[in-house]
Amino acid sequence: MSIQNLNTFDPFADAIKGSDDDVQDGLVHIRIQQRNGRKTLTTVQGLSSEYDLKKIVRACKKEFACNGTVIEHPEYGEVLQLQGDQRENICQWLTKSGLAKPDQLKVHGF
Amino acid sequence: MTEEDSIFDPTMKIKKKKKKKTTFDLDAAMAEGGSGGEATEGIGDKENQEPELGAIDDDEGLDLENFGKKKKKKKKAFNLDELDMALPESKKEDGAEPIGEDGPAESNFDLDMEFSGKKKKKRKNILDNLVAEEEKKEAEDRENGFTESERSVETVEDTTSWLGSDRDYTYDELLARVFEIMREKNPDMVAGKKQKFVMRPPQVVRIGTKKTSFANFTEICKTLHRQPKHLLDFLLAELGTSGSVDGNSQLIIKGRFQQKQIENVLRRYIKEYVTCHTCRSPDTILQKDTRLFFLQCESCGSRCSVASIKSGFQAVTGKRAAIRAKTT
Numbered sequence: 485m486s487i488q489n490l491n492t493f494d495p496f497a498d499a500i501k502g503s504d505d506d507v508q509d510g511l512v513h514i515r516i517q518q519r520n521g522r523k524t525l526t527t528v529q530g531l532s533s534e535y536d537l538k539k540i541v542r543a544c545k546k547e548f549a550c551n552g553t554v555i556e557h558p559e560y561g562e563v564l565q566l567q568g569d570q571r572e573n574i575c576q577w578l579t580k581s582g583l584a585k586p587d588q589l590k591v592h593g594f
Numbered sequence: 595m596t597e598e599d600s601i602f603d604p605t606m607k608i609k610k611k612k613k614k615k616t617t618f619d620l621d622a623a624m625a626e627g628g629s630g631g632e633a634t635e636g637i638g639d640k641e642n643q644e645p646e647l648g649a650i651d652d653d654e655g656l657d658l659e660n661f662g663k664k665k666k667k668k669k670k671a672f673n674l675d676e677l678d679m680a681l682p683e684s685k686k687e688d689g690a691e692p693i694g695e696d697g698p699a700e701s702n703f704d705l706d707m708e709f710s711g712k713k714k715k716k717r718k719n720i721l722d723n724l725v726a727e728e729e730k731k732e733a734e735d736r737e738n739g740f741t742e743s744e745r746s747v748e749t750v751e752d753t754t755s756w757l758g759s760d761r762d763y764t765y766d767e768l769l770a771r772v773f774e775i776m777r778e779k780n781p782d783m784v785a786g787k788k789q790k791f792v793m794r795p796p797q798v799v800r801i802g803t804k805k806t807s808f809a810n811f812t813e814i815c816k817t818l819h820r821q822p823k824h825l826l827d828f829l830l831a832e833l834g835t836s837g838s839v840d841g842n843s844q845l846i847i848k849g850r851f852q853q854k855q856i857e858n859v860l861r862r863y864i865k866e867y868v869t870c871h872t873c874r875s876p877d878t879i880l881q882k883d884t885r886l887f888f889l890q891c892e893s894c895g896s897r898c899s900v901a902s903i904k905s906g907f908q909a910v911t912g913k914r915a916a917i918r919a920k921t922t
Contacts, residue, residue, distance in 0.1 A: 517834040518849040519911045529907045560907045592832050592906070594855030 512584050514571050516593035526571055528564035535583065537562045548573045793817060796860060798853040801846065808856060811845035818868050820880060824903075825863060831905035832859050872896040 510530055517525040531537060537554045541564055545552045552566040566574065571591055578584045794817065797809040815822040822839065829847070830837055837847035870878050870891035877892040890897045910917065
């Protein structure tokens with residue numbers, strides 16, 4: 485019989501576990517922007533710079549059948565930009581490919 | 595082995611069921627297979643087994659026939675002490691209410707007498723008149739512990755199954771129990787029955803082809819008790835556009851938006867900046883403290899920081915030539 489309160493608890497368990505998995509940290513902001521007419525742009529900000537964004541954008545373009553580009557921004561780093569409303573698509577794709585966890589994704593816009 | 599069986603058999607037969615027997619047999623078989631020292635093993639086994647058996651019994655008793663008599667007695671005694679222990683705590687908990695209730699308690703005493711008669715009805719009433727109920731309950735605790743104990747036996751039934759037995763309580767059971775008690779003491783506070791927060795829907799009208807007007811913007815700010823500037827910042831950052839409040843206090847946003855979309859964004863705003871993150875009550879105050887926004891709850895007193903509004907990356911959507919002309 486053991487007393488639950490007296491069990492040893494390792495306060496650093498999280499810290500030890502946190503670094504090893506290859507999912508990136510920090511939020512990924514997914515935004516939508518209106519252009520002229522019905523057209524929209526989707527931007528993905530906050531993907532870790534360890535990833536090759538060019539490859540990601542290439543895969544996304546193929547997957548979503550849209551055009552896209554990587555933009556270098558002095559403050560926000562590299563930002564993905566895709567044509568059209570790809571918020572749903574990019575969320576699913578990022579989680580499926582394991583680049584980000586669902587709770588790291590933050591979708592903005594309407 | 596056979597000896598053991600014979601020792602255990604009578605109790606088992608009284609206590610009922612083949613199922614248990616099979617489990618026991620399994621264990622016994624394990625013990626047998628494990629090593630040659632059968633006699634010692636057997637004794638150890640017995641010692642191990644007995645409390646466990648008791649525990650199992652207890653559980654089943656709960657499920658099947660609501661306690662044997664002996665257990666009930668035990669429980670009652672425990673509950674009385676327990677309630678006495680719990681009482682001061684509960685009083686501390688609902689500090690929001692005035693607690694000097696000796697007067698009401700006495701006045702409610704005759705009510706309590708009735709109450710002991712028709713418990714069930716009271717239960718239904720719980721939602722209606724909370725305060726009165728609260729007072730009554732306290733009075734009841736004080737005056738006639740008996741009905742209370744009986745009542746709590748009913749409710750605590752499922753959460754205190756470890757009471758009569760030797761087995762350890764688990765975390766889940768304790769958690770369930772504490773929630774049971776909380777729910778009993780103040781039925782409105784615990785999540786699940788949150789009050790509705792009713793709001794006027796935003797009136798969104800298109801102006802021309804490129805702009806949208808949010809007509810009751812200031813009104814909504816007032817109902818939310820937020821600075822119009824703060825909400826404006828949030829809306830514009832979230833929608834990724836620009837806009838301003840015009841002369842007759844409506845918000846003009848660049849871009850085409852429908853009411854549904856604005857509603858969605860408002861909902862997000864309310865979730866993040868209006869409702870308390872702890873108790874989800876909407877009466878909160880947003881304070882600015884050394885560049886950080888803090889959400890102070892009026893009903894539960896919690897205070898937590900909220901994210902600052904950042905617009906983030908904005909792609910170039912306008913005419914590039916015009917921008918270049920402006921910068922150079």
